[in-house]
Amino acid sequence: MTTRLDTRFADLARAGRAGLVTYVMAGDPDRETARAILQALPGAGADVIEFGMPFTDPMADGPSIQAAGLRALGAGQTLRKTLEDIAWFRASDPTTPIVLMGYYNPIYIYGVEKFLVDAKAAGVDGLIVVDLPPEEDEELCLPALKAGLNFIRLATPTTDDKRLPKVLQNTSGFVYYVSITGITGMATPDFGQTASAVARIKKHTSLPVAVGFGVKNADHASAVARGADAVVVGSALVDQVKGSLDASGKATAGTVSAVTDLVSSISAGVRGARKAAE
Amino acid sequence: MNAPAKPNSFRSGPDERGRFGIYGGRFVAETLMPLILDLEKAYADAKADPAYAAEMAGYLTHYVGRPSPLYFAERLTEHLGGAKIYLKREELNHTGSHKVNNVLGQILLARRMGKKRIIAETGAGQHGVATATLCARFGLECIVYMGAVDVARQASNVFRMKMLGATVVPVQSGAKTLKDAMNEALRDWVTNVGSTFYCIGTVAGPHPYPGMVRDFQSIIGRETREQMQEAEGRLPDSLIACVGGGSNAIGLFHPFLDDPSVEIYGVEAAGHGLTHLHAASIAGGRAGVLHGNRTYLLMDDDGQIQEGHSISAGLDYPGIGPEHSWLSDVGRVTYLSATDDEALEAFQLLSKVEGIIPALECAHALAKVKDLAPTKPKDHIMVMNLSGRGDKDVPQVAEILGTKL
Numbered sequence: 001m002t003t004r005l006d007t008r009f010a011d012l013a014r015a016g017r018a019g020l021v022t023y024v025m026a027g028d029p030d031r032e033t034a035r036a037i038l039q040a041l042p043g044a045g046a047d048v049i050e051f052g053m054p055f056t057d058p059m060a061d062g063p064s065i066q067a068a069g070l071r072a073l074g075a076g077q078t079l080r081k082t083l084e085d086i087a088w089f090r091a092s093d094p095t096t097p098i099v100l101m102g103y104y105n106p107i108y109i110y111g112v113e114k115f116l117v118d119a120k121a122a123g124v125d126g127l128i129v130v131d132l133p134p135e136e137d138e139e140l141c142l143p144a145l146k147a148g149l150n151f152i153r154l155a156t157p158t159t160d161d162k163r164l165p166k167v168l169q170n171t172s173g174f175v176y177y178v179s180i181t182g183i184t185g186m187a188t189p190d191f192g193q194t195a196s197a198v199a200r201i202k203k204h205t206s207l208p209v210a211v212g213f214g215v216k217n218a219d220h221a222s223a224v225a226r227g228a229d230a231v232v233v234g235s236a237l238v239d240q241v242k243g244s245l246d247a248s249g250k251a252t253a254g255t256v257s258a259v260t261d262l263v264s265s266i267s268a269g270v271r272g273a274r275k276a277a278e
Numbered sequence: 279m280n281a282p283a284k285p286n287s288f289r290s291g292p293d294e295r296g297r298f299g300i301y302g303g304r305f306v307a308e309t310l311m312p313l314i315l316d317l318e319k320a321y322a323d324a325k326a327d328p329a330y331a332a333e334m335a336g337y338l339t340h341y342v343g344r345p346s347p348l349y350f351a352e353r354l355t356e357h358l359g360g361a362k363i364y365l366k367r368e369e370l371n372h373t374g375s376h377k378v379n380n381v382l383g384q385i386l387l388a389r390r391m392g393k394k395r396i397i398a399e400t401g402a403g404q405h406g407v408a409t410a411t412l413c414a415r416f417g418l419e420c421i422v423y424m425g426a427v428d429v430a431r432q433a434s435n436v437f438r439m440k441m442l443g444a445t446v447v448p449v450q451s452g453a454k455t456l457k458d459a460m461n462e463a464l465r466d467w468v469t470n471v472g473s474t475f476y477c478i479g480t481v482a483g484p485h486p487y488p489g490m491v492r493d494f495q496s497i498i499g500r501e502t503r504e505q506m507q508e509a510e511g512r513l514p515d516s517l518i519a520c521v522g523g524g525s526n527a528i529g530l531f532h533p534f535l536d537d538p539s540v541e542i543y544g545v546e547a548a549g550h551g552l553t554h555l556h557a558a559s560i561a562g563g564r565a566g567v568l569h570g571n572r573t574y575l576l577m578d579d580d581g582q583i584q585e586g587h588s589i590s591a592g593l594d595y596p597g598i599g600p601e602h603s604w605l606s607d608v609g610r611v612t613y614l615s616a617t618d619d620e621a622l623e624a625f626q627l628l629s630k631v632e633g634i635i636p637a638l639e640c641a642h643a644l645a646k647v648k649d650l651a652p653t654k655p656k657d658h659i660m661v662m663n664l665s666g667r668g669d670k671d672v673p674q675v676a677e678i679l680g681t682k683l
Contacts, residue, residue: 056583057457057568059464060307066451078580104305105567109581131305131567135295156309158471163312181309182469 004097004125005150005173008047009208009229018225019047020270021210022263023101023234025068026051026085027077028241033251034072037241037259038089042096044260045267048210048230050128053082053102060130062185064235067242071249079106079115083122090123099152099173101128104140112140116147126150126173134166141170154178155201157193164204174208174230175201179215185235188214195227217262218269225273233266288535288610291601296485299607301600304484306570309468318486320391325493330386337382341415342372344379344497348505348661353631354647361516361654363647364509365634365664366502366530375637375666376498376526377408381477383494385412388475395419395470398477399463401428401456401522402592402639403435404666405479410444420444423462425455428591435670453585456595460569480523481599484570488600495529502661503533510659516541518650519663520643521613522557522593524602526665535610543650544602545643547588548615557586558615559598560606573600589618589678590638592666616645624648625668625675637666638675 012019022041027034041049054069054077061069086098100119107115107129119127127144134141134153141151150173158181159167168175177197179189198209211224212232224231237259244258245251282299291298304314324330338344347367355363368376381398388396396418400406406422413420422439426448429436439446452458460483467476481488481495499517506514517534519527521544534540549556556562559574566575568583576584576596588594605611616624624644629635636644640663647662654660668675676683 055581056452057461059461059569060309060468062465063451073582080580103567105575105577105583106581108567108572109577109579130307131570133304133306133308133311135304135311154308156307158309158312160312167308178309181471183465186469 008097018270019230020267021048021230021232022046023050025072026082027072028068029071029251030075033255036256040260044263048097050099050101055103062183064185064238068238079110083118087122097125099126100124104129104131126152128152152176157181168205174210177211179211179213191223198227218265221266222269222273225270231270292489298601298604301573301603302571305567306484313471314484321490342378345501346370357631358651360652361658361660364661368665369667373408373411375404377405380491380494381408381412384477393475395474396477397421397463397466399423399459403432407435407438409477410439410442414442422446423449423459425449425459427454480525481528482523492528495525496532498529499533514659514661516660518543518643520545520639522595524599526663530663542611544611544613545646546615547593548617549587555587557588557594560613561615571600573597573603592639614646616642620645635668637668638671640665
């Protein structure tokens with residue numbers, strides 16, 4: 001079965017460039033604005049969209065993403081609304097892959113079976129659920145694969161060669177390499193080490209490898225894009241949302257462009273990376 | 279919900295996947311998984327090593343001050359006019375609570391694993407003080423995460439930790455209480471995964487913590503069995519303990535779970551009442567996944583975690599240890615709840631009739647002793663775990679009672 005992710009990464013490989021994966025939080029800072037950002041991302045250069053499912057206790061995320069989640073929850077975002085937002089996006093964009101990213105509890109409470117049916121119907125392509133390691137695959141990963149959704153696993157610097165096959169076993173779509181041991185939005189990785197880690201993972205799998213955590217600007221993205229199949233940027237975009245809000249925390253006329261301007265700049269870095277390296 | 283089948287033994291959990299029935303498990307980020315697997319192996323090795331047990335026993339006797347007494351509370355028994363009430367005096371341990379039993383086990387394990395940096399989370403501060411104490415004793419770096427609200431309401435424990443050489447980090451995220459301190463400790467662990475041992479204070483978190491912490495605390499119940507044989511020549515008829523995460527409770531209960539004649543009661547914090555603000559995860563929550571395990575949690579319809587509320591900073595966690603969730607479902611342990619007001623009244627009662635000021639945490643158990651004991655015959659023996667002393671709570675209680683110190 002070929003998914004939107006498979007198609008997109010095959011297209012990128014044919015074009016001879018790395019892809020840009022952008023993370024934004026559903027419902028942040030409010031539902032209308034988040035929808036407008038979502039809709040504008042492909043035009044600004046996003047090849048794949050990660051759509052964050054807000055959660056009160058995101059234990060592997062840093063302050064930026066936690067604050068974004070709390071803004072969204074404060075504005076009334078729910079998992080049901082997040083799925084509706086994706087269905088709304090799909091009506092005008094049938095090709096850009098969308099991956100939902102978040103934590104397990106809201107999905108567990110929604111009901112795993114119902115969630116998979118509704119997510120598929122809404123046009124979701126894959127899931128990244130941070131607190132479901134391979135040891136808990138029966139919870140969601142295996143049912144998701146059966147339902148025709150990709151399940152994207154994180155590999156980290158602590159995932160050694162012995163453990164890597166276990167991590168990759170039920171992974172599909174792409175592998176998300178977390179470039180640092182730590183939470184999102186904090187340290188900037190050593191891009192030399194990142195490149196060798198990507199090479200190490202590629203010895204174990206033919207899946208595309210995307211690299212994220214600590215990528216904040218076009219230069220970072222360009223450095224990562226030389227060795228990886230895709231670059232993930234998240235906290236930096238979420239910070240753009242925050243920086244554009246008015247004194248009362250509400251969206252302004254500049255909120256959507258604050259995000260898309262950075263995406264355009266990073267996209268240029270990603271697209272120029274391999275040429276720059278030649 | 280359909281009641282799960284009763285097992286042959288209530289003491290055999292967790293299974294190889296870290297589950298007690300459907301509860302428990304390992305719901306953590308991939309970065310932590312290799313470390314959690316290392317810890318599981320290190321603990322299994324230590325358990326099989328007589329040298330580890332001997333080292334534990336030595337420190338428990340000479341540093342912690344075990345065994346703690348099993349005290350017949352004669353005046354309380356007379357006052358309530360029913361069951362014969364014994365108190366297991368965990369508040370007499372070094373550092374003033376049961377927390378030290380578990381911290382000792384984990385710190386000795388950290389030493390075996392070669393870890394020099396210890397992190398912990400704390401609510402009321404008792405686990406933080408115990409961790410800071412043993413880090414001082416063994417010369418280890420100690421960082422304690424504590425919600426900023428708890429830092430303010432437990433100032434004396436914060437000062438104690440600092441005296442002991444620990445760094446106390448006030449956590450400003452979320453509701454600034456225990457739940458947020460645990461998030462922050464997990465973030466530290468993800469970031470400093472190579473050098474750091476995470477000393478969890480209760481029977482929650484990813485496998486192997488719930489079973490491991492229970493094993494360390496089970497000394498409470500094992501001593502109680504022996505001491506009760508000596509005092510009365512038989513098993514007690516009922517056990518009762520307060521439950522936040524539930525480590526003091528499971529420590530008392532576990533050695534008695536397969537004795538069908540023993541009634542067992544856990545007491546959750548009902549705060550302002552179960553329909554208002556409370557921290558009773560079993561009475562007012564449902565099964566969900568947080569902080570590495572599946573267990574009963576307080577949450578809204580969308581699966582977002584809600585804050586717990588209790589007069590006691592040690593009980594206001596929105597979850598409970600997974601083994602308790604299972605023991606509730608299978609019906610082996612009955613979970614009750616006590617409000618802030620009931621706990622406050624029991625706090626004053628024990629102080630006045632026995633000359634013992636209990637921690638606000640165990641005042642919740644005492645509140646239900648007040649309800650249950652009078653309904654029992656005079657030959658009924660009830661053991662309550664007096665898991666901590668109330669010195670830390672005196673300023674807070676004075677304020678509530680309108681006394682300026």
